[in-house]
Amino acid sequence: MWIPIIGLLIGLVVGGLLPVSIPIINTQINTILVITATDALFNGFLNKLEGKFSTMLFSIEFLLNTLLAIGIVYFGIIMGIDLFLAITIIFGVRIFHNLSQINQKLFIHR
Amino acid sequence: MNSGWEKYFLPSYGAIQEVRSPIKESIFFGGLCFLISLGLILNLKQTRANTDKLIFLLSTQPGLVQKIEILEAQNSILQSEIVSEKHKFTKQLETKTEKFLNNYNSLLAINKYKGEGVIITLNDSTKPLTYGENPNLMIVHNLDLLSIVNELWGSGAKAISVNDQRITATSEFNCIGPIILINKSRVLPPFTIKAIGDPEELERAVSNGYIKKYDLENFGIKFTIQKNESIEVPASSKTPFASFKGNL
Numbered sequence: 466m467w468i469p470i471i472g473l474l475i476g477l478v479v480g481g482l483l484p485v486s487i488p489i490i491n492t493q494i495n496t497i498l499v500i501t502a503t504d505a506l507f508n509g510f511l512n513k514l515e516g517k518f519s520t521m522l523f524s525i526e527f528l529l530n531t532l533l534a535i536g537i538v539y540f541g542i543i544m545g546i547d548l549f550l551a552i553t554i555i556f557g558v559r560i561f562h563n564l565s566q567i568n569q570k571l572f573i574h575r
Numbered sequence: 576m577n578s579g580w581e582k583y584f585l586p587s588y589g590a591i592q593e594v595r596s597p598i599k600e601s602i603f604f605g606g607l608c609f610l611i612s613l614g615l616i617l618n619l620k621q622t623r624a625n626t627d628k629l630i631f632l633l634s635t636q637p638g639l640v641q642k643i644e645i646l647e648a649q650n651s652i653l654q655s656e657i658v659s660e661k662h663k664f665t666k667q668l669e670t671k672t673e674k675f676l677n678n679y680n681s682l683l684a685i686n687k688y689k690g691e692g693v694i695i696t697l698n699d700s701t702k703p704l705t706y707g708e709n710p711n712l713m714i715v716h717n718l719d720l721l722s723i724v725n726e727l728w729g730s731g732a733k734a735i736s737v738n739d740q741r742i743t744a745t746s747e748f749n750c751i752g753p754i755i756l757i758n759k760s761r762v763l764p765p766f767t768i769k770a771i772g773d774p775e776e777l778e779r780a781v782s783n784g785y786i787k788k789y790d791l792e793n794f795g796i797k798f799t800i801q802k803n804e805s806i807e808v809p810a811s812s813k814t815p816f817a818s819f820k821g822n823l
Contacts, residue, residue: 472605473612480616499614506607520599
């Protein structure tokens with residue numbers, strides 16, 4: 466339980482201390498990374514509550530999701546279409562769905 | 576079948592008994608948390624840099640605004656100058672074309688024509704006839720007038736009138752008995768022919784032309800040529816061609 470909190474703190478410290486301001490990586494792609502990570506977090510937590518969690522599977526799922534989403538957004542940037550919004554909406558819907566499932570698992574079935 | 580990486584792609588992955596290791600799981604979640612916080616912080620820094628840039632631009636804006644205002648004022652002045660120049664030019668063009676038009680209208684007998692020239696007067700003879708003399712020789716005929724007018728045209732006259740009848744390209748000299756018809760209006764002696772042009776040239780042409788004034792004077796016809804500084808030849812009572820006014 467404490468490793469995620471430590472990871473969070475390390476991320477904050479590293480992000481604050483890095484002298485990198487990212488015009489090279491587009492802000493949209495960075496945001497997509499954050500959103501897919503959040504989705505994987507919620508999905509993993511739900512599956513852990515259900516007892517179906519597998520580290521390897523969910524890592525691969527997270528990687529594939531991220532790669533595909535970044536690819537689609539990059540394609541959209543190249544073609545001049547705002548596909549970033551589509552990706553954001555899809556992952557947002559997934560996050561809220563997982564959140565409601567977690568809520569049910571935590572407070573109704575117990 | 577259940578060996579290697581293929582087992583992860585089975586439809587019911589929950590049935591697979593994987594060795595549970597809580598450290599791995601928490602490392603996974605920790606990595607995710609690390610990624611999320613890193614990305615958020617980087618985005619935050621980016622947006623702050625952007626706002627800093629914006630503030631810098633805003634601080635340099637007042638000078639730019641003044642510059643733009645000055646340039647716009649100059650632009651409006653220049654545009655008004657363009658408008659006035661255009662107006663002047665069109666005025667000039669109008670006056671030029673009007674002069675041109677008036678000149679050609681006066682040549683075409685639409686307008687009256689002023690200038691130096693000669694005034695020729697002709698009148699019938701008052702000599703009493705003797706026996707055997709032809710009375711036709713004692714009066715001025717339409718052909719006499721026509722010959723004089725042709726001589727005048729041939730020596731460079733610009734406008735001719737006979738008794739205030741302007742001679743145009745379609746004017747006629749018709750003999751209808753004791754009177755002559757010019758421009759379908761009756762003309763009676765004494766005739767005064769006004770011609771505008773070089774006076775000396777016109778006088779020489781009429782004096783030494785096909786019809787010599789001495790020939791006419793032999794029959795007692797009164798014939799005078801008078802040079803004049805300013806003669807006004809009236810406009811034609813009819814329009815010889817379609818009017819050019821307003822259609823150019």
